[in-house]
Amino acid sequence: MNRRTFLAGAGALALMTKAGGARAATPGFLCTAQRPDGRAAALAFDADGGLRFALDLPARGHGAVVSPDRRHLVVFARRPGLEALVVDAATGAPRHRLRVPDDRRLCGHGAYAGGRLFTTENDFEGERGMLGIWDPARNFERVGEVPSGGIGPHEIVSLGDGLAVANGGILTHPDSGRQKLNLPTMRPVIALFDATGAPTRRVEAPWDLHQVSLRHMTAGPNGDLWIGGQFQGDRRRRVPLVARLGAGGGLTYLPAAEAPLRHLRQYCGSVVLDSSGTVVAISSPRGGAVTFWDARGGAYMGSVDLPDVCALGALPQAGRFVAGSGGAGLCAVAVDAARPRPLARQPMGLSGAEIAWDNHMVAL
Amino acid sequence: MVRRVAVLLAGMLLAWAAPARAQVDLPALNAALIDGHVAPGYARFATAADGLDDAVGALCAAPTEAGLAAARAAFRGAVAAWSGVQHLRLGPVEADNRYHRIDHWPDRKNAVGRHLARAVDQADQAPVDPDRFRQGSVAVQGLPALERLLYGPDHVAALMAGTGPGRCRVATAITANLAALGGQLAAEWAGPARRPFLHPGPGEALYRTPKEVTGDLVGAFGAGVEMIRDLKLGRVLAADGATRPQRGEWRRAGLGLLALRDSLKAQADLFHAGLDTALETLDDDGALGEAIQSELAAALRLTEDLGDDLTAVLADPDGQRRLALLSSQLSGLKELAAGDLRGALGLGIGFNAFDGD
The missing domain is CATH 1.20.1420.20 (M75 peptidase, HXXE motif)
Structure with missing residues (x-):
């Protein structure tokens, strides 16, 4: 690859993002990150390369969520976390700081439903997952909590009329750092809730796949959930890592085919749907690849290599994503039905290669 | 804008094309670690x-x-x-x-x-x-x-x-x-x-490249140090100085400190099974290897002459002080193992790959 193809690639990316515009006027993303000097941050950037704002975080961040009215952005500390930061979604100006009670720890993700913010949390003495409930209308005051339906809740997503929580099944306790305490007996659970936080459905992983920790997911346009797992058992086994939970049906694991599993290396990092609702992208930092899946039938479409990639965001055009790497900056990746192909590696805003992009990004 | 991106891209490409000055023979290193540490x-x-x-x-x-x-x-x-x-x-x-x-x-x-x-x-x-x-x-x-x-x-x-x-x-x-x-x-x-450890390849389920193998073996070094700090020490000695000897490993047998010391020795054994000589082949004045070696030795020194029983050490103010010191020593060692050592071997820091969620 020479300079000219790179220029063409970069130009194509800029054109592509400008021409998109299916959603907001100028698409943008916020991604948690680590600065070259090791400080934790979250950076908001435009899809065509400009830095919007940078937030300094007191500790390593993880996921983030935008409020339904798009005014607020909430950035969550990595588990076991104590704080989440609420900022103005356009400017990054600080608005509120959420702090969990002493006997809870944040798990790094949150989602809105029914006008409230829900955060996944660990009740470590009770050895159960919880959802913290916060009221944006009352300065994000903590107004309650409900059990999350399992152990080790991780990603939580809005379903329009409710919520879905991926309980990964792994027990941790702050007095043991991030050590996993229950691998022989772990049991992932996908739990669904209505908009008030009342449980409506609880789907346990089958016992023969109980060590595939179901942690990250995205909701498709028809209410299907696409779920990525991380295998905690014998890595020489070939187990399915990607599952789908139909709005009415059960949990279906996509076949453990050799090609995608080789790229995922037993570990799904982020699961994101494209803007057209037809392609699911699943990253694997361990495999150094982004894999693509047909969101209609579940067929595997192929992959693009990017070392240490994890964070993913949907660009405005179908099949296109921005991906963040720990060591190789930001990269636009795309898939077409025939052949997945990388578009360009484009540093955005701050010199991309010097920023270690952390696990997750959110579209602004 | 396009010009700025191009300049940045060129820089990135250069960095990309020459990721490491490491000239370490990773397959040989992997074999040394398996034969010299894991299998024995x-x-x-x-x-x-x-x-x-x-x-x-x-x-x-x-x-x-x-x-x-x-x-x-x-x-x-x-x-x-x-x-x-x-x-x-x-x-x-x-x-x-x-x-x-x-x-x-x-x-x-x-x-x-x-x-x-x-x-x-x-x-x-x-x-x-x-x-x-x-x-x-x-x-x-x-x-x-x-x-x-x-x-x-x-x-x-x-x-x-x-x-x-x-x-x-x-x-x-x-x-x-x-x-x-x-x-x-x-x-x-x-x-x-x-x-799979000695002959990784595209068809292997576990490892595709020698680098992935080295990544996991070096990861075991960092994870071992973290295990000693978070489980063997952290569970009995809280950051605020509170002691909870009843949570200690092998506390009934009175072997908690023996186990802690032997775990530390195992990290040193892993390091000296080949990582030390691999670092010597790199052109960095041997500084990193010496740093890790001296941190390991200092950590081991802190556990010497304390007997086998962790409970007794926790009951003694001087013992507590030494264990607190050991904990911070291990944090330094973990940084070297997870960051500098990976970087020196050209493994990448693995910000997401080795410390994801």
Whole structure:
């Protein structure tokens, strides 16, 4: 690859993002990150390369969520976390700081439903997952909590009329750092809730796949959930890592085919749907690849290599994503039905290669 | 804008094309770490588990004070040998919950105690069926359950008095299980388990490249240091200085400090099995290798002359101070292992790959 193809690639990316515009006027993303000097941050950037704002975080961040009215952005500390930061979604100006009670720890993700913010949390003495409930209308005051339906809740997503929580099944306790305490007996659970936080459905992983920790997911346009797992058992086994939970049906694991599993290396990092609702992208930092899946039938479409990639965001055009790497900056990746192909590696805003992009990004 | 991007891209491409000054022979390094550290460690555990099986068998055949002392000495040997591989969670130990069947710890809700009581009750009624034992609760199959039988006052009194056959039936089932697991792990590391580590390739399920193998082996070094800090130390000595000796590893046997020290020695053994010489081939004045070596040595020095028993050390203000110092020492060592060492070997920091969520 020479300079000219790179220029063409970069130009194509800029054109592509400008021409998109299916959603907001100028698409943008916020991604948690680590600065070259090791400080934790979250950076908001435009899809065509400009830095919007940078937030300094007191500790390593993880996921983030935008409020339904798009005014607020909430950035969550990595588990076991104590704080989440609420900022103005356009400017990054600080608005509120959420702090969990002493006997809870944040798990790094949150989602809105029914006008409230829900955060996944660990009740470590009770050895159960919880959802913290916060009221944006009352300065994000903590107004309650409900059990999350399992152990080790991780990603939580809005379903329009409710919520879905991926309980990964792994027990941790702050007095043991991030050590996993229950691998022989772990049991992932996908739990669904209505908009008030009342449980409506609880789907346990089958016992023969109980060590595939179901942690990250995205909701498709028809209410299907696409779920990525991380295998905690014998890595020489070939187990399915990607599952789908139909709005009415059960949990279906996509076949453990050799090609995608080789790229995922037993570990799904982020699961994101494209803007057209037809392609699911699943990253694997361990495999150094982004894999693509047909969101209609579940067929595997192929992959693009990017070392240490994890964070993913949907660009405005179908099949296109921005991906963040720990060591190789930001990269636009795309898939077409025939052949997945990388578009360009484009540093955005701050010199991309010097920023270690952390696990997750959110579209602004 | 386009021009700025192009300049930045050119810089990135250069950085991309020449990622590391490392000229380390990764396949040779991997072989050295497997042959010099991993495989011998499991061979030692297999030998110790065999010795434990013999000693507990002899004790149960004729419960004497000398027999009890010999069984406890064998237990101490097994704990020491296990500490030499306890940081390794890769390879054959990943299968069939083998790791937790050997060592179910930490045991927050006393699963070991509860399941052991039930197992002893059942074994008082009928002999232990080895297959059912193997497929039952992992909590009762390994060293922590045996520790209770050999050191818990009530268990020992009943065992020595020959009150009911249950305790000895469970104890010998445990040691037979440990001997079998030890034998399997040693045999697999001497044979088929080596293949994916020594001959990674596109068709291999586990590793595609030597770099991925090195990444996991170096990861075991960092994870081992973290395990010592967070579990062996962190559970008994909180950041605010509070001590909780009842949470300590092998506290019934009084072997917590021995195990901690042997885990530290295992990290040093892993480092000196080839990482040290790999760093010497790099053009960095040997600074990183020396730094890691001196951190390891300083950490080991802090645990010297303190005996085997962690509880006693925690009760002593000077001991507490040394353990707190050790904890911060290990944080420094973890930084070197997770950051600098990876970088020097051209493995990438693995910000997401090795420390994801």
